Amino acid sequence: MGSLNTFSKLVAVTLLTLSHSSFATVGEAASEAIGFSYPNGARYAISLSFDDARSSQVDVGLPILDKHGVKGTFYINPQFAKERLAGWKAAVKNGHELGNHTSSHLCTGNFEWLRKDNLGLEQVDLAWLKRDIESTTQFMKQQLEVTPRSFAYPCGNTFVGRGVEVQSYVPLVAELFKTGRTWLDETGNNPTYTDFAQLAGNRMDGMSFSEIKEMLDLLKEENKWIILAGHDVGEKGLYTVDKEALNALIVYLKDPKNGYWLATVDEVATYIEKHR
Template sequence: MSAFFPAGAAVAVSLSFDDARESQLHGVRILDEHGIRASFYVLPSGIAAAPDRWSSVASAGHEIGNHTTTHPCSANYEFSRTNALEDRTLDEIAADIDRAGQVIEDLLGVRPKTFAYPCGQSFVGRGSRRQSYVPLVAHRFMAGRGYGGETGNMPDVCDLAHLDAYVIDGLDVDALMSLVDSGTARGEWVIMAGHDIGDQAPQTVRARDLEEFCRRLARDDRVWVAPVVEVAEQVLATRAH
């Protein structure tokens, strides 16, 4: 058991989903049916398409997090070629993040406390001008979630401003459970990052696998399932003692 988790829990699990995709509004019922609250890292354009429904997601106890306004990623991704991190400055990325926070607050009445790095990338600039924007996130948020990680987070030593997260798109329920089992063995905080919820590939957590995964999590007392912000709050409080 870990001193960082509620009594009896050996592992913390945070489910998260990016971009405020429409399929998430249908898939959230699976989480609700099993009493599982997740973190949704939203884009303003996504919530603006259905603000009332996203307000309902927030009201149900799910976390609404910041994922920037324009989703800038490396120029190596064709979709981001005209919005490349290599061509941005720290001031520009800060403004992008702050705009997103303001829109989220205006539309949903929620001020995000955690952030998810688009594409898991946390830099701006090129070569000798390349800089990390992790400090900007650390200044604004309780935690920053990465993407494409290969491990869980050790709550006593992890950097809350840049947490590792497994990509779970396309994983079946047994693969999802193996991540939890590995985290249980080490006393980790396991963060999972997905996109669509349903049946379409490639960036999809299949509904049937998510449903069975939630069923297994809900009946295992060793697993503490909570949004990223809630676990981050617990980690900070425990470290302070």
């Protein structure tokens, strides 16, 4: 009985120690998140990203970014990029980041206009998707002399297959790129917790500056890294970032008193990886 008693005491002490140390780890992680800081003492990080390589990004978006001397992240679809090849080459020279957005832009087949040969992501496998992603990387290397380090999931979808055969393609993206960004998320990225292979992305299409600012105020707590995502740039629309809103947003983000570090997705990911 005596030895059993000692044994149970030992178990109890061990459990207490274990639970204490795991609580301590959680506590440390939480306080680190609150204390995380970005270059120049910024409290939040933000990236401006644009999907598909639509021509209005070169014609309207890039001149706005260049006027303010800030850098964006542009996720390339070769078919769109071919329409403004010289413009995209100039963007690379000006220090903007170009990422991969697949060649097929395949999403769930629920999007009727995005099906390819009657296929949606429900009908393809990881090998199909890997070839599709790699063909965009090839295009970018050959035509734009850039090797992408970032990826954006078309429509934010991260799977192939259906039901019990569903597979995530997040591990494939993690293997091929430093970061992968999703779409229409409800949070920003917590520097301590976020997964670089499925970074949250928040919509900026169709919003006025005050609506974007209101959203940022809700998302920014705990030293978040917010990645805004848009499509066309011009007059505000369902898939168009309003050019006046973009201009006002950049002015706001560049003002140090607002606490933001504005940098490309790859720059912020590299910084967080080093410091978290």
